[in-house]
Amino acid sequence: MMKDPRAPEALSWSVFTQGIWRDNPVFVMLLGLCPALAVSNTASNALAMGLATTFVLLCSGVLVSLLRKVIPKQVRIASYIIVIATFVTIVDYAIQAISLELYKALGAFIQLIVVNCIILGRAEAYASKNHVINAFVNALGMGVGFTFAMLCLGVVREVLGSGTLFGVSLFGPDFQPWAVFVLPPGGFFILAFWLFLFAVLKKRKQVRMAGRQPKSETEKEVARAT
Amino acid sequence: MSRNPGTASPTPPRSMALIGTLGGIAMMSGLLVATTFQLTRERILQNRREALERAVFKVLPEATGRRSFFLNEEGLQALPDDALGQASLYAGYDDSGALTGVAIEGSARGYQDVVKVLYGYSLERECITGMTVLQSSETPGLGDRVETDPAFQANFECLDARLNPESTALVHEIVTVKHGKKTDSWQIDAISGATVTSTAVGRALQQSASEILPLLHRYEAALYENTAEERTSP
Numbered sequence: 409m410m411k412d413p414r415a416p417e418a419l420s421w422s423v424f425t426q427g428i429w430r431d432n433p434v435f436v437m438l439l440g441l442c443p444a445l446a447v448s449n450t451a452s453n454a455l456a457m458g459l460a461t462t463f464v465l466l467c468s469g470v471l472v473s474l475l476r477k478v479i480p481k482q483v484r485i486a487s488y489i490i491v492i493a494t495f496v497t498i499v500d501y502a503i504q505a506i507s508l509e510l511y512k513a514l515g516a517f518i519q520l521i522v523v524n525c526i527i528l529g530r531a532e533a534y535a536s537k538n539h540v541i542n543a544f545v546n547a548l549g550m551g552v553g554f555t556f557a558m559l560c561l562g563v564v565r566e567v568l569g570s571g572t573l574f575g576v577s578l579f580g581p582d583f584q585p586w587a588v589f590v591l592p593p594g595g596f597f598i599l600a601f602w603l604f605l606f607a608v609l610k611k612r613k614q615v616r617m618a619g620r621q622p623k624s625e626t627e628k629e630v631a632r633a634t
Numbered sequence: 635m636s637r638n639p640g641t642a643s644p645t646p647p648r649s650m651a652l653i654g655t656l657g658g659i660a661m662m663s664g665l666l667v668a669t670t671f672q673l674t675r676e677r678i679l680q681n682r683r684e685a686l687e688r689a690v691f692k693v694l695p696e697a698t699g700r701r702s703f704f705l706n707e708e709g710l711q712a713l714p715d716d717a718l719g720q721a722s723l724y725a726g727y728d729d730s731g732a733l734t735g736v737a738i739e740g741s742a743r744g745y746q747d748v749v750k751v752l753y754g755y756s757l758e759r760e761c762i763t764g765m766t767v768l769q770s771s772e773t774p775g776l777g778d779r780v781e782t783d784p785a786f787q788a789n790f791e792c793l794d795a796r797l798n799p800e801s802t803a804l805v806h807e808i809v810t811v812k813h814g815k816k817t818d819s820w821q822i823d824a825i826s827g828a829t830v831t832s833t834a835v836g837r838a839l840q841q842s843a844s845e846i847l848p849l850l851h852r853y854e855a856a857l858y859e860n861t862a863e864e865r866t867s868p
Contacts, residue, residue, distance in 0.1 A: 479655055480647045487659050494663035498670045505677040508685050512769070587776065 419542050427550030433526045434557035434599075435606045440526040443517045444558060445595035451574050453513050454562025455555065460499045460514075462551025464521050465530060467495040469547030472535040479536075488531040489522070496521045526554060557602075564598050565589045686752075686768070689737070690724045693754030693764035696734040697726025703856070705846065710853035723846065725857050726754075733857055735763055736850065740842030744834035747771045749780075751838050755795065755847070757854060761819075762793035762808075762839060770831075777831035786825050786832065794820035795843050801851045804844050810836030 422430075433439045443461070448454040468491045472479075479487045500518050504511045511518070521527065530550055535543040566572055569589030571579045588594050690700055702713040702721035713721050724737040736757065741750040749772065754764035767781045780786055796805045806820035810833040816823035822839075824832035 475659070479659075480652055482646060483652050483656050486656060490656070490659050490663050494666050497667045501670045501674040501678065504681065505674040508681045512771075591776070 423542055424545045424549040427553035432553045440524045447514055447517045448558055448561035449590040450566045451562040454558035456510055458555025458558040461521055461554050464495045465527050465547040465551045468492045469535040469543040472531045473540040473543035476536045492527050493522045560602055561598050565594055689752045689766050692766050693737050693752055694726035694735045698729050699727045700724050705849055710856040738846050740838035742834045742838035744772050745777050745830040749834045760796045762790055762795050765790040772831045776828045779825055779828055780831050780835050783825055789822045802848050808836055808840040
């Protein structure tokens with residue numbers, strides 16, 4: 409049976425966990441890869457970027473959901489972009505106020521959260537069609553999922569590329585860091601490893617589910633992502 | 635799909651409604667941004683001041699106090715303490731009020747973007763005594779080592795920046811040479827793997843030193859005036 413796409417979804421646990429695992433923005437939906445590759449060179453940058461994105465996701469999700477009945481659909485994308493840009497600017501000022509070091513490390517990628525497709529995607533696909541509480545919970549899940557993915561990349565890259573974790577030296581002064589991992593190519597390598605891991609996990613799950621469900625999970629996921 | 639008005643979807647809202655919605659959202663956005671700006675402004679300025687302050691005392695390790703100065707063709711003027719951003723140089727003094735050195739900014743294009751450095755200069759020894767990076771977006775792990783690499787920092791223990799007898803130009807231009815090729819005290823030994831950034835640091839120092847140092851020597855008397863008062867401690 410076809411579900412009405414505009415019908416609000418009931419609040420359930422999966423609204424939250426969707427973004428963390430099943431539809432993880434980076435590892436499953438492959439969204440927001442630009443910041444994910446660029447600022448995951450150390451664990452603390454990754455964490456900060458993840459938290460900043462989560463904040464923008466939450467605030468814009470809530471506001472878009474609150475305004476969903478007011479915004480005419482002809483100007484919805486423009487409205488979402490204004491809302492998102494507002495919160496990104498707020499994060500930008502907040503990070504400058506918290507630590508200039510961090511601001512220097514994240515560089516242009518804070519401003520570029522504006523065009524992060526996870527956020528616009530959530531506003532368009534979820535927040536604009538659902539109750540504000542659902543939108544909040546879903547955005548929180550997506551934010552946690554994104555932060556988790558950022559940390560997966562950041563921790564591995566920092567440990568291999570600098571021999572440190574959150575700035576704490578792990579292997580002593582004799583460790584020769586594998587500098588390529590903190591450089592852009594390292595981001596692609598590590599992302600490929602994680603995607604491989606996720607693909608294997610998904611495949612195994614599909615094999616297990618095959619007997620019970622005739623319809624393949626992948627088809628549904630492809631439909632959701634596109 | 636048919637464009638026939640008979641079968642079209644409900645009539646689109648009037649333009650005024652669209653303009654009103656966008657205008658309303660934009661106003662709300664402006665209000666939020668302005669509020670945040672006001673709330674964080676003090677804190678951000680404070681952070682910037684502290685970062686610059688730290689940099690000044692890093693390149694002038696013997697100093698316990700500093701004053702800001704504005705330098706141009708007409709002379710050297712002392713600036714009030716809160717004018718940290720407009721200053722062209724910072725003079726460091728020790729406890730007894732004696733001048734220990736001057737911190738000067740320089741910048742040059744690096745690998746990704748402009749590299750802004752602050753260096754300490756000793757008038758007495760006529761050499762550059764320290765260098766720190768104020769702003770850069772160089773490659774982490776390679777270019778950003780100009781700040782942390784001890785061998786590279788050793789270039790700035792006393793980098794020759796002597797002026798000619800007429801005090802119009804440097805006797806030797808400051809140049810960056812390939813790693814391991816340094817032979818003279820006015821050369822900077824580049825970091826292997828970060829030659830572009832090392833060269834940028836060298837160019838920043840050369841440009842800034844050849845422009846500022848002749849002027850500084852002409853007006854240096856102002857640095858020694860009423861040093862006891864209006865100094866700030868770290």
